[in-house]
Amino acid sequence: MKKKITFVSTNRGKAKVLEKCLAAVGYELERLELPIIEPQGSTLEAVALDKARQAFAYFEEPLVVEDSGLCVDSLAGFPGPVTKYMLETIGVAGLLRLAHGQEPRTCRFVGALVYVDEDGAPHTFVDRQAAGKLALEADITRAADAWSAMWNVFIPEGSTSALSALPPAERDAVFARWQPQSVYAQFARWLVQRDEGAIGKIGGGEP
DSSP states (O other): OOEEEEEEOSOHHHHHHHHHHHHTTTEEEEEEOOOOOOOOOSSHHHHHHHHHHHHHHHHOSOEEEEEEEEEEGGGTTOBGGGHHHHHHHTHHHHHHHHHTTOSOOEEEEEEEEEEEOTTSOEEEEEEEEEEEEEOSSOOOOOOTTOSSGGGGTEEETTOSSOGGGSOHHHHHHHHHHHGGGSHHHHHHHHHHHHHTTSOOSOSOSOO
């Protein structure tokens, strides 16, 4: 019987990615939606940790929470931990207005995943390697599998078009390049090591 991991998220796209990583190491994924208050924090790690603690207090079972955002270098890392709020208010058009005339346009997706174990101890995983640049204008392509409007303004490193506009094969190649160091892959490897007894309770504490 496969072991199960509970992923607290409203994002079905992210759940599919995590589900695939976990299936490769013998785990099933159960997605759960909980009434979590969106916290404010100076880093994505801090936001993910706050959300994980809220979820654990409500659910009282081991669980995973993930938070991600786009960090633009010329905007001192903005929107970063307030990416969701930014999308709900000024949107990608507002972000492009803020970045107008700013250099460099380099940016990256940053992901933070927190697993809270049965004892309530948090284990944090961070990924900062999804690099690229901010487009000059938003692409209008509606990618069916997009989990964020940021796909329309993020041009992956080595590409000339926004993530949303890339042909499926090219987009899959970008994701394949990122996948080994993604927070989902890191977490899956950690589970294997934990199950094999190779590690104890590591990675806990404040990020």
